[in-house]
Amino acid sequence: MTDNLTGAPELTITPGGSDSQTRLGTIARHRHWLVGGGIIAVITLLGLAVPYLVSSKFNMGLVLDGVILAFLALSIGFLARHLGLISLGHTAFFGGAAYTVGIGIGRWSMTPTVAFVVAVVVGTLLALIMGVLVVRSTGMTFLMLTLALGQALYQFSTQRIAIPWTGAHDGLQIDLSGGTFLGLTQKSMMNAALFWPVAWVLLMVCALWLWITGRSRFGTVLEGIRENEERMRFSGFNTDLPRLIAFVVSGCVASIGGALFALNAAYVSPELLSFTKAGDALTAAIVGGLGVLAGPIFGAIVYVLAQSRFNTSGNLHLYTGIALVLVLMFLPGGILGSLEKWVRGRLSRRRQATPPSTSEPSSPEDQS
């Protein structure tokens, strides 16, 4: 490979810097890894308490649905954030993995654990195939291509020829009695409160993975490609390969969500592959905030809870539409995005209020 995406020696440049400055720089550089990792660890632990806080079984089921949708929202949000690409084809990996669980267990008598692993591999391979076809395109073309490919898989799943495998519109019941998944029996898998820790921890692992990816040198390269692809090429970078890698990573996260869905629901249907599913995830990601890592996760949970509320009122789409318009108008950047901006604004204002105590050798002068 010609690209040194990994393993390149870190280069620290401190203009006219001394040794001690370099060391301070290194600590500052590593501090955000510790802070970010710490925050994710704490949130993971706090999240484990959710089943104890949510009393009703119904609500617990909703929150779990939200977390499973969050995998899809997180994966779509990752591409949007780092490459500025909106994919409507991620349902192929989500649904593809879910179907793999169903087919693997039903046809090939895999245990749930094996089926899960195979499903994630299959979903990721689908992402690789679709990625090869779409990563050279951008913007609207990318959106349409991913939509078309995702829909193609949806259509295929409902074809006559696929019926023995997918059950077409009837879907596929999954018999989970033949084994366990991470120690969970069939009953526990289908119990939201008991399945929760597995889904939640895996979601947090994915979030951590994506966060590290985005923060690494590789993430910087992605940002460069998003900002100015041509200049990247003329600066010696391969731009297709990093995009493909990001697409596959994101597809892998969507696959994990799909496989978990199948194990929890013990049922898969073409709806998992349809673009309305992608629409749900994208809406959730936008509502939560595409610019923040946690945005799509938060958005997905809020979205599922709100949908349930709106649904009981009998005006699901009307209320969803109104809520979306309100968020877009009053909270540009999504709920968490706006929150982050507000907090940052407060912090920087406070920092400005207190006299600067730093002794930077060359304070940035005001340019213009």
Next chain:
Amino acid sequence: MTIFEGRGLSVRYGAVKALTNVDIALEPGLVHGVIGPNGAGKSTFIDGLSGRARVSSGVVTFNGEDITARSPRWRRRHGIARSFQRTSVFNSMTVRHQLEMVAERNGESDLASLVDTLGLAPVMDRVCSEIAYGTQRSVDLALALIGDPKVVLLDEPCAGLVQDESVRMLQHVRDICREREVAALLVEHDVEGVFRTCDRITVLNLGEVLASGEPAEVRSNPAVVQAYLGSAA
């Protein structure tokens, strides 16, 4: 000693002949100016040399090797860098981030001195979209100069700069090329600046070479005087 050469280069956009049969030879440490009125084909020339535009005929050689079919990435990796007429930087990134990113890729050993020379030290931690336009142009130039390229093709590095900035920019280009033994091609609007800065000059008009040679030669070339320099000469 020629390191980088274009021979008989032509580029066409559909029916438009943007460049016809143009030659150039660049030597280490020398700045070769390219001037010509708007639409003369100067940017197209750089596009052809850098692999951005497909040449319909002609060859580009580097150290004697035919590289006409090589990708922009290959060229950059092998020491042929370019800048763009319209500022082409990474707006959302800090200056430091983008320079380090490109430096890491291209093995720059002494980014700090390049940063100092171009006066970018004070803005290193600012987001690029928030710094002054003139400074962005310097970042653009730095992106092309990182990693000790052997050849740089600069498309109007002074575009949009005020007189002082322009003079300083041309001085930087000249100094850095001498110091680092870079073979430079400099497209520039400001004719006087080019005559001050360059060791060789090529005048393009309607995609063809009107004159080429030492500054004094070109300045006194009757065709150039008549068609382009006019009273400025």
